[in-house]
Amino acid sequence: MAIVTPVEVAPGARRRLAISSPVTGEPIGEIEVQNASDVRAALERARKAQPAWAAQSVGERVRYVQRALGLLIEKQDRIVEVVVRESGKPATEARMMEVFAACDSMTYWSKRAPALLRTERVPLHGLLRFTKKLEIAYRPLGVVGVISPWNGPVILSLDPTVQALLAGNAVLLKPSEVTPFSGRIVADLFREAGLPEGVLELLVGDGETGAALCEAGVDKISFTGSVATGRRVAVACAERLIPCTLELGGKDPMIVCADADLDAAAGGAIAGGFLNSGQFCCGTERVYVVEEVADRFIEKVVARTKALRQEASGEFDVGAMFWPRQLEIVARQVDEAIAGGATALVGGRRNPRLKGHFFEPTVLVGVRDDMALMREENFGPVLPIVRVRDLDEAIARANDTSYGLGANVWTRDARLAGELARRIDSGSVCINDLTMTYGVPEAPFGGRKQSGVGHVHGRDGLRGYTQALPIIRDRWGGRQAATHYPYGEAKDQGMKKLIRFLFGTPLGRWLS
Ligand code: NAD
Numbered sequence: 001m002a003i004v005t006p007v008e009v010a011p012g013a014r015r016r017l018a019i020s021s022p023v024t025g026e027p028i029g030e031i032e033v034q035n036a037s038d039v040r041a042a043l044e045r046a047r048k049a050q051p052a053w054a055a056q057s058v059g060e061r062v063r064y065v066q067r068a069l070g071l072l073i074e075k076q077d078r079i080v081e082v083v084v085r086e087s088g089k090p091a092t093e094a095r096m097m098e099v100f101a102a103c104d105s106m107t108y109w110s111k112r113a114p115a116l117l118r119t120e121r122v123p124l125h126g127l128l129r130f131t132k133k134l135e136i137a138y139r140p141l142g143v144v145g146v147i148s149p150w151n152g153p154v155i156l157s158l159d160p161t162v163q164a165l166l167a168g169n170a171v172l173l174k175p176s177e178v179t180p181f182s183g184r185i186v187a188d189l190f191r192e193a194g195l196p197e198g199v200l201e202l203l204v205g206d207g208e209t210g211a212a213l214c215e216a217g218v219d220k221i222s223f224t225g226s227v228a229t230g231r232r233v234a235v236a237c238a239e240r241l242i243p244c245t246l247e248l249g250g251k252d253p254m255i256v257c258a259d260a261d262l263d264a265a266a267g268g269a270i271a272g273g274f275l276n277s278g279q280f281c282c283g284t285e286r287v288y289v290v291e292e293v294a295d296r297f298i299e300k301v302v303a304r305t306k307a308l309r310q311e312a313s314g315e316f317d318v319g320a321m322f323w324p325r326q327l328e329i330v331a332r333q334v335d336e337a338i339a340g341g342a343t344a345l346v347g348g349r350r351n352p353r354l355k356g357h358f359f360e361p362t363v364l365v366g367v368r369d370d371m372a373l374m375r376e377e378n379f380g381p382v383l384p385i386v387r388v389r390d391l392d393e394a395i396a397r398a399n400d401t402s403y404g405l406g407a408n409v410w411t412r413d414a415r416l417a418g419e420l421a422r423r424i425d426s427g428s429v430c431i432n433d434l435t436m437t438y439g440v441p442e443a444p445f446g447g448r449k450q451s452g453v454g455h456v457h458g459r460d461g462l463r464g465y466t467q468a469l470p471i472i473r474d475r476w477g478g479r480q481a482a483t484h485y486p487y488g489e490a491k492d493q494g495m496k497k498l499i500r501f502l503f504g505t506p507l508g509r510w511l512s
Contacts, residue, residue, distance in 0.1 A: 046170035049198030067193035088320025140168030142219035153182035167465035177206035245454035250405030253398035257411035266300035272434030273383035282406035282435035330380030404448030406435030
């Protein structure tokens with residue numbers, strides 16, 4: 001049973017893909033894969049529409065986002081239904097991760113964008129303050145390509161799209177072929193909100209469409225997905241000398257200190273490990289707990305994991321894996337770990353009771369750092385727990401990875417928490433909570449090492465969809481330029497004196 005299967009088509013016709021449910025295997029629908037000429041046509045429409053969109057004020061653009069937000073709230077049940085059908089997530093998880101997060105993103109950026117995108121006056125230093133004035137205008141880049149993955153099909157399509165639109169760009173959105181109907185929701189909302197034609201173009205398809213988008217001639221790519229694809233996107237953007245942000249995979253560590261609230265930490269471990277069936281870029285993938293409290297912590301995690309309900313319908317806590325290929329990766333890593341000496345205290349296998357793509361919530365001990373489970377991204381409901389002598393060992397092992405997306409630390413000692421956070425080589429760190437940085441739009445969100453390039457949130461995340469244009473005005477009507485030439489001994493000596501004064505005397509240094 002595969003979720004995405006090619007459909008036979010007549011020679012020369014566009015490729016078609018059939019999508020089936022990860023829960024029941026029942027067909028959900030088919031998509032036609034848009035090719036390079038479809039992408040070029042969409043880009044042409046976007047290019048035509050963008051100048052008028054950019055000419056509107058940010059406040060006017062906010063009104064479209066607000067209308068789309070109203071529609072999202074009104075249609076939330078239907079949206080949850082589409083996401084659940086396509087992904088097998090519990091409805092509460094779909095509402096939390098997709099609808100709540102999308103509403104928060106639209107509200108946050110609508111409120112902040114006008115101020116963040118306003119032309120800024122920046123005071124100048126040294127002698128420049130007497131001669132020049134600087135303002136920085138934030139101009140749209142033009143047309144932005146947004147490429148999104150399947151694990152958060154609505155929010156990871158919507159959030160970059162909203163920011164790029166508010167900044168005055170047109171957007172070509174290419175959601176994942178694994179969740180095309182959830183990805184389409186974003187384009188539908190904005191269409192119904194009356195967004196001018198061409199300002200947001202939906203591209204339906206798979207890697208072929210995504211690659212064509214990177215090559216089509218857009219002005220930036222905002223990519224969220226795997227490291228392997230991210231690298232291809234980076235190469236394509238480098239060849240065209242266009243910027244890209246890459247939000248890639250993770251191998252997030254969790255560190256449990258001896259003074260941690262162990263009930264809270266156990267709850268955080270299972271939420272971090274099993275949220276979205278572990279298909280969460282900032283999911284907890286490795287737990288390092290200090291020896292003193294390891295037995296008690298593991299006991300609590302095991303008890304809580306055993307209480308989780310995994311079902312195909314009704315009320316349940318842990319849903320299906322969205323994608324059979326991911327399920328195979330998870331099963332291979334867990335099988336290899338068990339064959340190599342690890343023990344599954346709970347789970348450890350595909351759920352034999354359920355027909356769809358379900359992997360049991362799993363807690364493993366006795367894992368080694370050289371196991372694939374501890375080195376590759378797992379992206380499944382699997383929580384390997386490692387005992388460590390002390391916090392130095394915890395930090396060293398947490399940092400021994402090619403990834404660096406999120407991390408979380410559990411302790412009652414605020415000073416220690418801050419100190420540990422600064423020693424973890426990661427894009428962000430959360431204290432006494434699972435990694436939820438993506439849900440905090442004020443925080444710059446991005447990865448270290450293979451986890452990505454650039455930031456998607458925070459002030460610079462939004463401004464990343466613009467060109468910062470410095471405009472430098474002369475205070476004296478340009479009279480200085482009139483005396484630039486000729487050079488000569490007198491000018492040279494004057495410059496020498498000025499250098500000595502400005503950078504070599506206390507008064508000069510104060511002025512500089
Ligand atoms: P993926 O890389 O397979 O696909 C992502 C998107 O890229 C899809 O839309 C796909 O069609 C498209 N694509 C495929 N080949 C392409 C190409 N050559 N050029 C351009 N686009 C192409 O990733 P996935 O399996 O859909 O998503 C899971 C991955 O995403 C995990 O590694 C996860 O950690 C990561 N992720 C990261 C974040 C983050 O913010 N850092 C968030 C969510 C998911």
